[in-house]
Amino acid sequence: MDNRPIGFFDSGVGGLTCVKPLLEQLPNERVIYFGDTARTPYGSKGIDTVKAFSLQIARFLRDQDVKMLAIACNTVSSVAMEYLQEQLPDIPVIGTIQPAASRIAACCDKTNSIGIMATKVTVNSGAYQHAILKENNDLNIHAIACPALVPLIEEGLTKDTQIAPIIHHYLDDFVAEHRIDTLVLGCTHYPHIKGVIQKEFPGIHIINPSQTLADAVAAALKKNDMLAAQPKRDSIFYASDISDSFLHMMEELSGDRFTALQMEF
Numbered sequence: 001m002d003n004r005p006i007g008f009f010d011s012g013v014g015g016l017t018c019v020k021p022l023l024e025q026l027p028n029e030r031v032i033y034f035g036d037t038a039r040t041p042y043g044s045k046g047i048d049t050v051k052a053f054s055l056q057i058a059r060f061l062r063d064q065d066v067k068m069l070a071i072a073c074n075t076v077s078s079v080a081m082e083y084l085q086e087q088l089p090d091i092p093v094i095g096t097i098q099p100a101a102s103r104i105a106a107c108c109d110k111t112n113s114i115g116i117m118a119t120k121v122t123v124n125s126g127a128y129q130h131a132i133l134k135e136n137n138d139l140n141i142h143a144i145a146c147p148a149l150v151p152l153i154e155e156g157l158t159k160d161t162q163i164a165p166i167i168h169h170y171l172d173d174f175v176a177e178h179r180i181d182t183l184v185l186g187c188t189h190y191p192h193i194k195g196v197i198q199k200e201f202p203g204i205h206i207i208n209p210s211q212t213l214a215d216a217v218a219a220a221l222k223k224n225d226m227l228a229a230q231p232k233r234d235s236i237f238y239a240s241d242i243s244d245s246f247l248h249m250m251e252e253l254s255g256d257r258f259t260a261l262q263m264e265f
């Protein structure tokens with residue numbers, strides 16, 4: 001049993017798509033979330049910058065005495081996972097890539113054509129391809145960077161009329177050329193527009209790494225006897241800039257009560 005909170009972080013509102021399924025599974029848990037809304041997006045920045053920003057946040061969360069650190073950001077997970085583990089050796093660190101890679105390898109075979117949509121940093125890192133092929137090197141994997149999506153989602157422009165043209169801009173040729181039948185939402189912002197993507201590409205099987213991260217956090221807490229036993233206290237959501245869309249998305253999170261605090265580095 002461990003009643004301390006779980007730390008989640010992302011460049012902005014994306015990581016909220018990991019927090020929601022975690023709290024649905026484990027309602028006694030308490031989360032301390034950090035969204036780096038003042039410095040988003042991470043996915044078009046240099047690797048050293050992503051590492052430096054994420055270390056600042058990870059240290060901040062460690063100082064809040066979190067029992068586990070969930071990197072609710074594919075960009076950070078793809079280039080800074082080992083770095084953060086080394087820098088914070090006393091806290092278990094879980095990222096998005098490995099749990100999703102295991103799920104993909106378990107549910108796909110060589111007849112599938114797997115498409116990963118993600119940020120530029122994630123795509124260029126090759127982290128998804130590497131982790132998936134390590135589990136099954138018979139799989140067909142293609143990746144595409146979709147850099148315009150995160151800023152739109154941060155602005156709350158998630159209705160189909162607003163975002164469907166941009167989704168088609170990136171995916172039409174990609175899906176047709178590679179005959180994609182399985183699409184991985186390789187950025188935690190994208191589950192906010194999962195319904196629109198599914199509606200525009202109805203025949204495609206969508207895999208959601210935000211859900212697999214939540215599942216992996218829950219499994220690790222259970223396995224290590226670290227579940228919270230006390231009735232839940234309010235989660236705390238920090239952001240480096242409290243924007244309207246950040247507040248709006250938190251309100252939608254679960255109808256949960258929350259405290260939003262601004263934090264500067």
Ligand code: DGL
Nearest residue numbers: 014041042043074075188
């Ligand atoms: N939500 C993040 C991810 O999963 C970061 C997106 C960004 O800031 O570009 O990659």
